[in-house]
Amino acid sequence: MVIDSWLLQQHLLGNQPPTLRFYTWLPAAISLGYHQHKYPQHWENLTWKGDKIDLVRRPTGGRGVLHQGDLTYAVITSGIPGNRMQVYEKICQFLIQGWGKLGVELRYGNAGRGYIHNPNCFGTATSADLVTLNGCKLIGSAQLRRDGAILQHGSMRLQPDAELFSQVFGAESWTPVELPENLKIEQIISGLVTAARDCFEVELEPQPLSDDEWKDIYSQIS
DSSP states (O other): OOOHHHHHHHHTTTSSEEEEEOOSSOOOEEEEOOOOOOOOOGGGOOOEETTEOOOEEEEEEEEEEEEESSSEEEEEEEEOOOHHHHHHHHHHHOOOOOOOHTTTEEEEEBBBBBGOOBGGGGOOTTTSSSEEEOOOEEEEEEEEEEEEEEEEEEEEOOOHHHHHHHHHHGGGGOOOOOOOTTHHHHHHHHHHHHHHHHHTTOOOOOOOEEEEEEEEHHHTTO
């Protein structure tokens, strides 16, 4: 997520074009919302397959997200008019369209401000989140706006380990997400890239970070 913040900063400086990024996590981690100061103390001592589960701070808001068995997306862009929710809806078009082509119909959640009392991001679904038709939250998103530029990123809950998820958030919080069988991450990314091209009417070119860019990113890790 330091890369997400760096890309936003570089976009503001005019050094990076609008960017669409996908990534997974190794080892597993829990990301906390920027303003989330309270969370279960046992989160600080969790392990998964012999590795400590890191606690990291997101540059965006929201509640705790377990990054294991998920796929994270990030969109860095600018020039989208409208208020926060209008921008969410504009960006989320590619998620709705892409997942629809994969056989998963999504709609917006409808939870209110009560989510702030739940440390689990996937325990509630606000109007910034996307849920399946049976109400199961598939994608939780958060946004940072700075000087006309936008970072929106989110977690797509694919195949989290049920035991670990219950250990983090409690057994009552576990609800499996029903997805098409044998759906691979590569298929999901390909489908979402195609949807982004159609929705935003842009051409996307893979662009790896250079050695100097990596050095600049690492220099920002405290």
